[in-house]
Every structure is written in C-alpha cells, then in structure tokens.
Amino acid sequence: MGMNNLKIAWRNVLRSKLFTLLNILGLALGFAGFILAYLYINRETSYDRWNPNYDQIYLVGLSYQGSHTDLTPPALAKVIKTRLPDVVEVGRVSYFPWEMPFIHDHGEAMVKNWKAADLSIAKIFGVEAYGLSLSDENRPDVNLVTPQISQTLFPKQAENVFAPRQIAVQNEQSGFFPHIHGVTKARGLSNLTYDAIFFKPDLAGDAEGDPLQYQTYIQVKPGTDINRLDQKIKEIYQQEISQHHHTVTSAFAKGETYLDPLQNLHLHPKHGSNTGYLIVWALGILSGVILLLAGINFANLMIAQAHRRAKEIGLKKVFGVSRIRLTLQFMGEVLLQCLLAAVLAWALVILCRNGLQKWLAYDLAGFALDNQIAWQLLVAALLTALAAGSYPAIILSGYHPVNILKGNFQTSHRTAWFRHALLIFQFIIALVFISGMLVLNRQLDYIRDGDKGFDPAQVVQIKNAAILNNPADFKPIRDRMQAYPDIEYVTATTSIPGGIGPAEKEFQHVDQVRKAxxxxxxxDYVETMGMDMLQGRSFTEVFATDSINGAIVNETLAKAFGMQNPIGQTIRGCDTDFQIVGVVKDSKMQGFEKLTRPTVYSINNTCGQFKTEILIKIKPGRAQQTLAALEKDWKSINRLDGEHFRYEFVDQNYAALYAQQQQLESAFRGFTILSIVIALMGLFSMSAHSIVIRQKEMSIRKVLGASVGQLFIQLNKSFFRIFLVANLIALPIAYLLVDQWLATFAYRISISWWMFALAGMGTLLVALLTVAYQSVRAARANPADSLRDE
Known part of the structure; x- marks a missing residue:
C-alpha cells in the first residue's frame, strides 16, 4: 500500500513538472513570435527616424482623378524656394533607370541604384561624405559612391582619405568619364537609397525646356501650418507650372499638388502601395494575439492545478499570511516563469536564426544586439505576467483555509466556465488563423498562376543603356538577335512588368478626354509578351504609318471611350493623332492589386519616355544556351551598349511585385503553426487535468459497465462542445477578415464555404489526436488502481 502511494505521489510530481514545462514552453513560443514580429516592425518603422528633420520633410507630388505620382516638373522646386519663406530647403532627385558598370583601372562595380540630386538633398536627408563638406551650394558638382562600391572600384584607397578618381561609365568608349569625389558615410535606413549619388548645385538646369520629371522634397520650418502651405503650392502649380508645354502633355497637368510627410513614404505613400503598412499592423496584431494565447494557456493551467496547492494555501493562511502577500507570491512565480520563457524564446530565435531568416525573408543578423527589441521583450514579459497571472493569483489567494483543511476544496466546477471560455477563445484564434492561411495561399496561387493577360515565361529582359527610340536604330540589333535559332521574338519598350511603370498621359477621342x-x-512587342489580339492586327513593317502614328489599345481604353469598332478610329495625345490598328486583351502588368488602366501602345515615342528595355522570347528549354551565345557576341551586337551583358527573367521581375505579400504569407504561416501548437498545448493540459480529477468517476462508471468508447465520449464531450462553439464564432469572424484583406486586390478569388469547412475539420482531427491517447489510456485503465484507496 505504501509503495503504491509512493508511485502515485511520484507520478503527481512528474505530472506537475510536465505541466510547468508545457506552460513555460507555451509562453516561450508566444514570446518567439513576438520577437520575430517586432524585429520586422522595428526595421520597417525606423526609416529616416534618425534624421533630426524627420517631422519637417515632405514629398511634393501630383494627383489627378484619384491617381497619384511622386514626380513633378523641375520648375516647381525653384518657384517654391523663391516664393514660400516657410520652406527652408527644397531639393530634387532623379535616377538613372539603367544598371551601369563603373570602371576604374583597379576594379569594376555594377551600380544598380544611381541617382542625381540637388546639393540641398544632402542637407535634407543627412548625406555626409568622408573629408568633404556638402553644405556649400556654390561648390561644383560632387559625385559620391557608397563604401561597398568604393571598395570594389578602388580596393587600395582608404575611404576617409579619399582622393578624386576618374572612372569610365558603361565602357571606355562611352565618352562619359566622371570623377568620383568621395565616399558617403553610413546612415540609418532611409527612403533615399543609392549605390552612387551625383550632386549638383542645380540639378534640373534649364527648367523651361527640361522634359524630365523629378521627385521634389521640401523641408519646412518647425510649426509651419502645413495645410496652408499645401494650398499655396497648389496655387503655384495650377497658375504657373501646369501651363508649361512639356507638362501639358501629362495627365497630371489638370491635377493638383499634394504633400506627403516623410514618415509615410516607406510604408504607405500616396503614390504607391500600402502593403508594407498593412503587414506591419498585421504582424503587430498577430504577435499580440499569439502572446495572448500563450498567456491564456498559463492562466488556464494555473487555475486547473489549484487543487495541488490547496493545502499549502490553507496552512499559510492559518499561520497568518495575508491575501496580499499570497497574491504577490503567486505573481512573483508568474513573473519568474515569464522571464524564463522570454530568455528561452530569445535562445530559440538565435539557434534557429538562419532558417527563420530564409523562411521569413528578412534580416535577423544583428537582432541579438538590438536594445530596442530587448526592452520591448522585457515590457511584453512584464505585461504578460500581469495579465496572465492576476486572475489566477487573486482566485488562489482567496480560498478559505477552513474549507481547504476540511478537504472540501474543489475548483473544477467553480472555475470551469472561465477555463472553458479561455479554451474557446484559443480555438477561435486558431480557426481564424487556419482559415486565413487557406485563403491567403489560394489568392497568392491565383496571382502566380492566374491569367495575367500576357505570358512572361521564357521572356528575358536584356539590360541596356542605349536609347532605342528610333526603330531604325534598333533594327540592326533586332535582326542580329533574331538570327539565333532559339530566339522567337525581339522587341524594345519603355516599360516592363515589374519594372519602370508607364507614363500617364491624357488622350482625346471626339469630345471625350480620358487618362491613359x-x-x-x-x-513584335505583342508577340514577345504573349498578349492576345482581340481585334485588328499587331504592328508590322509592312505598313509604314505604324511607325508614325499607329496605335494598339487595350480593351479597357476602348470601353472607356465607348468604341464599338475601334479599328481605324483616332485618339489624340502627346500632340499626335494616333490611328488604332489593333485591340489587345487587358494585361495585369502592374500587378493584381490595381485595376488595369486604359493603355495605348505605339512605336512613335512622341510622349517622351526613353525606349531602353530590350525583351526577347526564347524557345522553351533553350534559355541558358541562348543567353550564353548572346553574351559571347554582345559587344558586336549592341555596340551602343558596350561589353557588359546583363539580363533578368521577366517572370522573376514580375514576382518581385508580390515579395511583400509572400513575406506576409510566410509570417502568417508561422503564426498559424504557433497558434495551433499553443491551442493544442492548452487542450492537452486541460484534458490531462480533467482526466486526473475525474479518474475515480471514470473507474466507477467502468465498474458499472461503461465501455471504453462511452468513457472516451464522457471524458471529452465538454471539449467537443467547446470546439463547436469556437467554430460558430470563429468562422464568421474569419470570413469578414479575409474578405477585408482580399478587398485590397482589384483581382481576387471568390471565398468558398469549403475553405472554412476544411479549416474546421482539420482542427477537429488534430484536437482529437491530442486528447485521444490520454483519454483512451484513462478509459482502459484498471479501475482497481484508482479505487483501492477508497
């Protein structure tokens, strides 16, 4: 008998330690999710915050009929500077849309991000250089590169004692031999990024005749009335700048300016996508929910195990320990476990850092030394201890010692409603996560595999620095490339999917004016891109007028103008009367988030963009061989471009449009797994506790003839009810949330009932497996083992 009691006591000790370990592990998983989320959030919200002028910097953009652009005419900056005393600095930024080789005797560097800017931009964005002062606007041009580019170009040159060096851009025969005057100092994360940046006292030059567009930034005096300043800039643009000849051709000539604060530009700029902003909020909420789930597990298990500490509490109260002291004791224990869990989470993320970095697609390299995340984790641990430990501590410290010592203590019924409510909440969150994961995967599969209106497979962008506006200049290059047997089509264009966007202009048909x-x-552009011709024909050299004023339009433009028979009709834009020769199916070249816009394709480049992008379509399975052959002969094929053969696959460029959505998918998948694991840990603990306190009841039922199946149902029917209630609450919530997320896409999947049914059935199956082993073991146990004490 004594040996049996010893075994039971030993089992209870082990079970208690197991529950404590599960508690700490559950909290650690919650804190690990918190760490991973806030590493990303901290990084994404830190752009330019190091800049002392952060709150006074604004981008000046243009808007028209709901569309926004970050580009403005160059003359606008000069007028703002001379007319508005509240603006202390004005600067313009332009960029070179080509990947360029910078060549020096000692090295060669490929520069992908090459910008030009007014010298005042250095003040606005805090750009500094070793050994150079950029504060004098009267100084001559100053060309800078980053330390990484400098090390590649000038491996023997110390960056802090830099002497100006002359380089060749593109090749030694290009005729462009600028000097590099210095190396930029490291800065924090910024919206102004560059590999090389060339500063000029006056970037735009002749503002009246300059057809290019620039980003315009202003820095205002502290305390400036931004609304009033915004209105003044609108008036300047509409009364003076929009009347310039080169601006009139733009769709934004009839629009107005807007001011977008620097703090918005990275995550939710008016002229771009707010996906980054949504991801930051989503990760913040998801990490909080995961931490809440872990805290719920903790509270649930503490209450469930209250009977194990009943006599301890009773004796302490008999000896005069106050309720406040008991509450503080329990809170101290909770705090200790939370801190242990936080340290364990930190260690888990460090150990799994490489795998997590690849999975989540963001840098975790320096997180262990990040003081910000350390403080955030400490605050999260303290708040979790307070939130998760308060209720159990108050409940445990409030027990009456007389009842406890008489043996009348029982918590299972008094707190069952609370424990069940917490478990329901856990399953609600898990079901919402699983349903959301299924819908998110389906939407991203639709983006990857759905109808894009063009076929990017086997299409390669050959990077090129030559301007190919004139078809006669491009014809020798095209003919040489088409001579390769595995190249089906060759073309040139101003815009590619996932690359530089098209120019937005204004077109007129009869008495209607539309943006397009x-x-x-x-x-061969239509053929290269695999677009479907709905009416008419593609461009051909057979018709000489195609190069002069021929146009192909998409179906959205034809509908916008109400054209029943578009072929042969005329639309006017960019001071040219275009005659429509064909209509192509709409294509989603700028992604699935935006509706396809009315689009005009023409060979005549009268609208002013540079036709620099070379596209080729290669036969399936022959890409590597063909590209190797082109690289070997490139110098003789494209003498204008030089010796450097560079290329990218268009489908990879297009996929980059959804890099952030894929990042959200990875993070959401991780949080889904965490939510399921934490919920199942809670279910496992509650199931084990329920079996322990009902063990004698089950033994009596078995003695009275209950079967194993009946006992299994009896032990778990409360959990089945919990699961049913959780489904009834979770699925409508999940539907509303995923529908809101899908609303950010212009082209989206339909939500089907089976997605939610699959989430519910999958969760039920995993839940059954979680409780099955313990329940069946308890149901098959010999009733004499638990009843022999009675």
Missing amino acids: DHIAVDF
Whole structure:
C-alpha cells in the first residue's frame, strides 16, 4: 500500500513538472513570435527616424482623378524656394533607370541604384561624405559612391582619405568619364537609397525646356501650418507650372499638388502601395494575439492545478499570511516563469536564426544586439505576467483555509466556465488563423498562376543603356538577335512588368478626354509578351504609318471611350493623332492589386519616355544556351551598349511585385503553426487535468459497465462542445477578415464555404489526436488502481 502511494505521489510530481514545462514552453513560443514580429516592425518603422528633420520633410507630388505620382516638373522646386519663406530647403532627385558598370583601372562595380540630386538633398536627408563638406551650394558638382562600391572600384584607397578618381561609365568608349569625389558615410535606413549619388548645385538646369520629371522634397520650418502651405503650392502649380508645354502633355497637368510627410513614404505613400503598412499592423496584431494565447494557456493551467496547492494555501493562511502577500507570491512565480520563457524564446530565435531568416525573408543578423527589441521583450514579459497571472493569483489567494483543511476544496466546477471560455477563445484564434492561411495561399496561387493577360515565361529582359527610340536604330540589333535559332521574338519598350511603370498621359477621342498609360514599343512587342489580339492586327513593317502614328489599345481604353469598332478610329495625345490598328486583351502588368488602366501602345515615342528595355522570347528549354551565345557576341551586337551583358527573367521581375505579400504569407504561416501548437498545448493540459480529477468517476462508471468508447465520449464531450462553439464564432469572424484583406486586390478569388469547412475539420482531427491517447489510456485503465484507496 505504501509503495503504491509512493508511485502515485511520484507520478503527481512528474505530472506537475510536465505541466510547468508545457506552460513555460507555451509562453516561450508566444514570446518567439513576438520577437520575430517586432524585429520586422522595428526595421520597417525606423526609416529616416534618425534624421533630426524627420517631422519637417515632405514629398511634393501630383494627383489627378484619384491617381497619384511622386514626380513633378523641375520648375516647381525653384518657384517654391523663391516664393514660400516657410520652406527652408527644397531639393530634387532623379535616377538613372539603367544598371551601369563603373570602371576604374583597379576594379569594376555594377551600380544598380544611381541617382542625381540637388546639393540641398544632402542637407535634407543627412548625406555626409568622408573629408568633404556638402553644405556649400556654390561648390561644383560632387559625385559620391557608397563604401561597398568604393571598395570594389578602388580596393587600395582608404575611404576617409579619399582622393578624386576618374572612372569610365558603361565602357571606355562611352565618352562619359566622371570623377568620383568621395565616399558617403553610413546612415540609418532611409527612403533615399543609392549605390552612387551625383550632386549638383542645380540639378534640373534649364527648367523651361527640361522634359524630365523629378521627385521634389521640401523641408519646412518647425510649426509651419502645413495645410496652408499645401494650398499655396497648389496655387503655384495650377497658375504657373501646369501651363508649361512639356507638362501639358501629362495627365497630371489638370491635377493638383499634394504633400506627403516623410514618415509615410516607406510604408504607405500616396503614390504607391500600402502593403508594407498593412503587414506591419498585421504582424503587430498577430504577435499580440499569439502572446495572448500563450498567456491564456498559463492562466488556464494555473487555475486547473489549484487543487495541488490547496493545502499549502490553507496552512499559510492559518499561520497568518495575508491575501496580499499570497497574491504577490503567486505573481512573483508568474513573473519568474515569464522571464524564463522570454530568455528561452530569445535562445530559440538565435539557434534557429538562419532558417527563420530564409523562411521569413528578412534580416535577423544583428537582432541579438538590438536594445530596442530587448526592452520591448522585457515590457511584453512584464505585461504578460500581469495579465496572465492576476486572475489566477487573486482566485488562489482567496480560498478559505477552513474549507481547504476540511478537504472540501474543489475548483473544477467553480472555475470551469472561465477555463472553458479561455479554451474557446484559443480555438477561435486558431480557426481564424487556419482559415486565413487557406485563403491567403489560394489568392497568392491565383496571382502566380492566374491569367495575367500576357505570358512572361521564357521572356528575358536584356539590360541596356542605349536609347532605342528610333526603330531604325534598333533594327540592326533586332535582326542580329533574331538570327539565333532559339530566339522567337525581339522587341524594345519603355516599360516592363515589374519594372519602370508607364507614363500617364491624357488622350482625346471626339469630345471625350480620358487618362491613359502610354507605352512606347517596337515591332513584335505583342508577340514577345504573349498578349492576345482581340481585334485588328499587331504592328508590322509592312505598313509604314505604324511607325508614325499607329496605335494598339487595350480593351479597357476602348470601353472607356465607348468604341464599338475601334479599328481605324483616332485618339489624340502627346500632340499626335494616333490611328488604332489593333485591340489587345487587358494585361495585369502592374500587378493584381490595381485595376488595369486604359493603355495605348505605339512605336512613335512622341510622349517622351526613353525606349531602353530590350525583351526577347526564347524557345522553351533553350534559355541558358541562348543567353550564353548572346553574351559571347554582345559587344558586336549592341555596340551602343558596350561589353557588359546583363539580363533578368521577366517572370522573376514580375514576382518581385508580390515579395511583400509572400513575406506576409510566410509570417502568417508561422503564426498559424504557433497558434495551433499553443491551442493544442492548452487542450492537452486541460484534458490531462480533467482526466486526473475525474479518474475515480471514470473507474466507477467502468465498474458499472461503461465501455471504453462511452468513457472516451464522457471524458471529452465538454471539449467537443467547446470546439463547436469556437467554430460558430470563429468562422464568421474569419470570413469578414479575409474578405477585408482580399478587398485590397482589384483581382481576387471568390471565398468558398469549403475553405472554412476544411479549416474546421482539420482542427477537429488534430484536437482529437491530442486528447485521444490520454483519454483512451484513462478509459482502459484498471479501475482497481484508482479505487483501492477508497
């Protein structure tokens, strides 16, 4: 008998330690999710915050009929500077849309991000250089590169004692031999990024005749009335700048300016996508929910195990320990476990850092030394201890010692409603996560595999620095490339999917005026891109007028103008009367988030963009061989471009449009797994506790003839009810949430009932497996083992 009691006591000790370990592990998983989320959030919200002028910097953009652009005419900056005393600095930024080789005798560097800017931009964005002062606007041009580019170009040159060095850009025969005057100092994360940046006292030069567009930034005096300043800039643009000849051709000539604060530009700029902003909020909420789930597990298990500490509590109260002291004791224990869990989470993320970095697609390299995340984790641990430990501590410290010592203590019924409510909440969150994961995967599969209106497979962008606006200049290059047997089509264009966007212009048909994108192309563009011709024909050299004023439009433009028979009709834009020769199916070249815009394709580049992008379509399975052959002969094929052969696959460029959505998918998948694991840990603990306190009841039922199946149902029917209630609450919530997320896409999947049914059935199956082993073991146990004490 004594040996049996010893075994039971030993089992209870082990079970208690197991529950404590599960508690700490559950909290650690919650804190690990918190760490991973806030590493990303801290990084994404830190852009330019190191800048002392952060709150006074604004981008000046243009808007028209709901569309926004970050580009403005160059003359606008000069007028703002001379007319508005509240603006202390004005600067313009332009960029070179080509990947360029910078060449020096001692090295060669490929520069992908090459910008030009007014010298005042250095003040606005805090750009500094070793050994150079950039504060004098009267100084001559100053060309800077980053330390990484400098090390590649000038491996023997110390960056802090830099002497100006002359380089060749593109090749030694290009005729462009600028000097590099210095190396930029490291800065924090910024919206102004560059590999090389060339500063000029006056970037735009002749503002009246300059057809290019620039980003315009202003820095205002502290305390400036931004609304009033915004209105003044609108008036300047509408009364003076929009009347310039080169601006009138833009769709934004009839629009107005807007001010977008620097703090918005990275995550939710008016001219771009707010996906980054949504991801930051989503990760913040998800990490909080995961931590809440872990805290719920903790509270649930403490209450469930209260009977194990009943006599301890009773004796302490008999000896005069106050309720406040008991509450503080329990809170101290909770705090200790939370801190242990936080340290364990930190260690888990460090150990799994490489795998997590690849999975989540963001840098975790320096997180262990990040003081910000350390403080955030400490605060999260303290708040979790307070939230998760308060209720159990108050409940445990409030027990009456007389009842406890008489043996009348029982918590299972008094607190069952609370424990069940917490478990329901856990399953609600898990079901919402699983349903959301299924819908998110389906939407991203639709983006990857759905109808894009063009076929990017086997299409390669050959990077090129030559301007190919004139079809006659491009024809020798095209003919040479088409001579390769595995190249099906060759063309040139101003815009590619996932690359530089098309120019937005204004077009007129009869008495109607509409905004439309304009893309300048060369012959065989429709065929190269695999677009479907709905009416008419593609461009061909057979018709000489195609190069002069021929146009192909998409179906959205034809509908916008109400054209029943578009072929042969005329639309006017960019001071040219275009005659429509064909209509193509709408294509989602700018992604699935935005509706396809009316689009005009023409060979004539009268709208002003540079036709620099070379596209080729290669036969399936022959890409590597063909590209190797092109690289070997490139110098003789494209003498204008030089010796450097560079390329990218268009489908990879297009996929980059959804890099952030894929990042959200990875993070959401991770949080889904965490939510399921934490919920199942809670279910496992509650199931084990329920079996322990009902063990004698089950033994009596078995003695009275209950079968194993009946006992299994009896032990778990409360959990089945919990699961049913959780489904009834979770699925409508999940539907509303995923529908809101899908609303951010112009082209989206339909939500089907089976997605939610699959989530519910999958969760039920895993839940059954979680409780099955313990329940069946308890149901098959010999009743004499638990009843022999009675």
